[in-house]
Amino acid sequence: MVLALAALAILFVALALLRPVDHDESQYVAATLLTAHGFIPYRDFAYLQTPLQPYLFAPLALLAGAWTWPVLRIANALLGLATIAAVHRAARIGGAGPRAAAIAAALFATCDILLFSIGTARNDALPAACLALALPAIVRTAREQASRRDALRIGALLAAAAAAKISYALPALAYGLWALFRADRRPWWTLLGALPFATLIGALFLQAPEAFLFGVLGFPGQAPTEWYQARPWKLSTAAKLVDTLKFLALGPALLAIVATTGRRHRWHLILDLLILAGLIAALAPVPTWRQYLLPMLPALFVRLALVWHAHPPGKAMRIAAVVFACAGLAPTVEAVANGGIPMRDALRTATAVRETLDRAHVTGPVATLSPQFLPGTAIDPRFAPGPFYFRSTALLDARQERQLHLVSHARIGLLGDPRAILTGGEGAWSSGDDRIDALLAAYAIRRGYQALPVPGTRFTLYVARPASPRPVPHNSP
Structure with a gap:
């Protein structure tokens, strides 16, 4: 497993350096550099997301200097590796065997949704890693009484995910509501774990309330509608459906949804809630882009490992998995095949x-x-x-x-x-x-x-x- 992760790390870093420049990266590199030089998001400059990433990555910018941009890409690639490893670990804790857990994690690694998100200097990899790293403790909590340590860890990681990208607030809320129904899930310890990140958000909100609300809620809610008004098809329900199915089919995510439907133990409910919350978070904005679907994938592939452990896939399903995995790899191969670095x-x-x-x-x-x-x-x-x-x-x-x-x-x-x-x-x-x-x-x-x-x-x-x-x-x- 260690050798596989090392090889995957090398591959992800290489892909991050080979992927073409994307203008989406501009605001995330700029926010990190400005924060590293003492500027405060919202108060001193506009930031169109929740604020954790520029603060967490600012030390990297101070160390990297002129190399900040590629270093941020490398950091996201390694966060992608952590996301896959956490999915594998959660599946094993949930009872999946080594083979089923490894297959599910490997299929997750071929999803274009993930590969794009961890290949650029955007803000997708950090919240996905936080959510995935919370899954081992979430699975343990669902199967047995929660420990205080697990509750604190879950609260901190889910709050960190939401503090890095607002769409991850829905999976965090879904877990919080699920935890409230039973005292042995220690909801108040979970809340305590979330407190440091809630404090950071609250402090920045109080410094510049109007700028914070516009950056986190106003701009994401209004700007796409304004920009795409000349292309109203992109804002339609039909386009959303087509795009969602297309992005899920570029990799085994769509296959995983089909394979896991209707097959679960009672404790799998929390995984289903996280998947549903991630899907709702993806469908809420218009239009829907591939990286928006990332919040639903970690729990989905944990579920796939558990189902395939209990009900191993037949030959047709195995062939379909290979086909979808190749489809997921195709956009990345195309993107890096143009030559140059x-x-x-x-x-x-x-x-x-x-x-x-x-x-x-x-x-x-x-x-x-x-x-x-x-x-x-x-x-x-x-x-x-x-x-x-x-x-x-x-x-x-x-x-x-x-x-x-x-x-x-x-x-x-x-x-x-x-x-x-x-x-x-x-x-x-x-x-x-x-x-x-x-x-x-x-x-x-x-x-x-x-x-x-x-x-x-x-x-x-x-x-x-x-x-x-x-x-x-x-x-x-």
């Missing part, structure tokens, strides 16, 4: 950007939709969310944007005259939209900024020209 190229680009900033003597914050390419001290806090708020039009008014440290393209005039503007990172090549970056470039040109192409890259640095000296009046003789 995207993270190496990204570091070279970031180095070229940094050198161009130095040559232009730019010391102030730089406005850009791609803050992940900047050193932390150069990030304009108003662009910490990358392109995701800038592309909006009417989510906030001008006063709110100023108060929440944000700028939208609809009110780009509020940007003023930053020392520099960097474009080139938001485009089709990074799963983004070139038109959004073009708006920022057009603003720089209108304001008379000097364009400095960043050598060897697709980026352009626009530098504010020094103000012309005012004419000195003189007296006529």
